[in-house]
Amino acid sequence: MNHQTIIDWKLSSINNDLTAELILTDEMQQYIEANPELVKELAFIDAFWQQDNQELPSNELDKRFYKMLLQAQTTQQNIETSQVVKQPQQSSIFTGVKNWLSASSIKPFAQFATLGLVFFLGFNANQNSNSVSQQEKNLVANSGIENLQQEVSSLSAMLALSMLDKSSAAERLTGVAYSQQTDLTDPLLMKTLMSTLEHDRSTAVKLAIINTLNHLPDISEQESQILALAVKENNTLVKVELCSLLLNVGSQETKNELLKILNESELNPDMADFLQRINAISHI
Amino acid sequence: MVNEKDVMLQVQAGQLDKLALLYESNKVKLFNYFRKKGNNRAQSEDLVQETFMKILAYRSSFNGSSTFTSWMYGIARNTAADLYRKNKSNVIHEDIEDHEVVAEHCATEQAVSSQQQDIFDESLASISAEHREIIILSRFQQLNYHEISSLLDCNLNTLKSKMRNAITKLHEQYNKLSGEVQ
Numbered sequence A: 001m002n003h004q005t006i007i008d009w010k011l012s013s014i015n016n017d018l019t020a021e022l023i024l025t026d027e028m029q030q031y032i033e034a035n036p037e038l039v040k041e042l043a044f045i046d047a048f049w050q051q052d053n054q055e056l057p058s059n060e061l062d063k064r065f066y067k068m069l070l071q072a073q074t075t076q077q078n079i080e081t082s083q084v085v086k087q088p089q090q091s092s093i094f095t096g097v098k099n100w101l102s103a104s105s106i107k108p109f110a111q112f113a114t115l116g117l118v119f120f121l122g123f124n125a126n127q128n129s130n131s132v133s134q135q136e137k138n139l140v141a142n143s144g145i146e147n148l149q150q151e152v153s154s155l156s157a158m159l160a161l162s163m164l165d166k167s168s169a170a171e172r173l174t175g176v177a178y179s180q181q182t183d184l185t186d187p188l189l190m191k192t193l194m195s196t197l198e199h200d201r202s203t204a205v206k207l208a209i210i211n212t213l214n215h216l217p218d219i220s221e222q223e224s225q226i227l228a229l230a231v232k233e234n235n236t237l238v239k240v241e242l243c244s245l246l247l248n249v250g251s252q253e254t255k256n257e258l259l260k261i262l263n264e265s266e267l268n269p270d271m272a273d274f275l276q277r278i279n280a281i282s283h284i
Numbered sequence B: 001m002v003n004e005k006d007v008m009l010q011v012q013a014g015q016l017d018k019l020a021l022l023y024e025s026n027k028v029k030l031f032n033y034f035r036k037k038g039n040n041r042a043q044s045e046d047l048v049q050e051t052f053m054k055i056l057a058y059r060s061s062f063n064g065s066s067t068f069t070s071w072m073y074g075i076a077r078n079t080a081a082d083l084y085r086k087n088k089s090n091v092i093h094e095d096i097e098d099h100e101v102v103a104e105h106c107a108t109e110q111a112v113s114s115q116q117q118d119i120f121d122e123s124l125a126s127i128s129a130e131h132r133e134i135i136i137l138s139r140f141q142q143l144n145y146h147e148i149s150s151l152l153d154c155n156l157n158t159l160k161s162k163m164r165n166a167i168t169k170l171h172e173q174y175n176k177l178s179g180e181v182q
Helices: A003-014 A026-033 A036-050 A059-086 A092-102 A108-128 A130-164 A169-180 A187-199 A203-214 A223-232 A236-249 A252-264 A269-282 B004-012 B016-036 B041-057 B068-086 B108-126 B129-140 B145-152 B156-181
Strands: none
Touching (some): A003 A036, A003 B156, A026 A036, A036 B156, A059 A130, A059 B041, A130 A169, A130 A187, A130 B041, A169 A187, A187 A223, A203 A236, A223 A236, A223 A252, A236 A252, A252 A269, B004 B016, B004 B041, B004 B068, B016 B068, B016 B129, B041 B068, B068 B145, B108 B129, B108 B156, B129 B145, B129 B156, B145 B156
16 A cells, blocks of 8 residues: 555545545555655645635626527527428328328228329329429428528627627637628628727728628628728728728719718828729729 | 436427526536636636537537536537637736635635635646646546546546646645745
8 A cells, every 4th residue: 555545545536436446444544644744635635625716707608698599599490480481381182182081981992992093193293293303302402401501601690799799809800700601691790790890909800891891792781881981990901991892892872972072081192092093993 | 406418419409498507507617617727707708608609509419428518528628729729829827816806805714715725726727737627627627537538538547647646746836835825
């Protein structure tokens, strides 16, 4: 017997290690008593294992978790609803025939004749409906893929929202990257992106959001907000990118308004020249 | 008592509301796990949130062959490792002493106990990351040797040996620090 045996026993007993012998024998007890250093060691382990200094997280964590859970549940419900709506009502005729056949009042001959008729109709229908059933299969497969894409998009939106809320710019950039994996139809995500674009301290995050907006097929809903941001933005790089975004994909009306505002303001000549060039290219 | 494995299988089957049960029974433990690993309060809360987000996202990968606890800590460890990789340039223990002072710590007994806890925490922070991990999982998360060995992917005897070394190192640090305090 040595110190190691005793410490192993102690650690096994506090860890509920069922593979080890957990009973303290007389021999072990005597060994412990004969070694004051070992007594100190065991006392230390006891003290360390018994101290109770668990910290509690803030209520903010609960709020964030339940918000995330609610969002996941809503997404799940939307997917289930769309699946129910898309479910074809193919079985209704067969269910009717089955119910009729199972009715006790039908005589065996009538049942046999009906089955024959069903077989004949089914055989003929199958000859003509190969192409139709293929189309149906494609439709079901497409709807499956669509649902999967929708789920992935919702998950990315959820992750994006969470990351955009983080204190680190690198994490917010990750959030923008997640948002690019969605179709950006989630109004909450779009609102968060626009708010981040307006208030974020990091130029990189702002530029990444502008890049994301550049890939949208239509920014008409955000145009007025982007215009306002372009006008009040102090960071030259971000200002140029916002103006480029509007000049490239904005409506003619917004472009005119932007050019008018820019002409009235005292812009750096190089910047004004650069924006005029972008505007000229956007007309090509 | 709730069987967490069954609850997780229900979450997997689509009963997402059941995740709240798992969250409520594990949030404090997980939060303290991240705190003991050297993260500040805000980071630890972020990590708890991210862990549960990943539990939800990867729910289909839970196959029930391990306990929910060890599966959850596997995710938690990876989440913390991701953060560590991102913040590699930052000092991980920058705020290990940044404990909030609990109100009404006037009594001498409480002060002594608090001081002892501080020394325990400091000792824990000063040993190697591997040793710290084993002690945290065993002492603070109450995982048994089997769960820890499967989580850390090492055999039981190796784990016991590492645990013994970890405790010895911790005790040495504790003696050193309490000697400095006295």
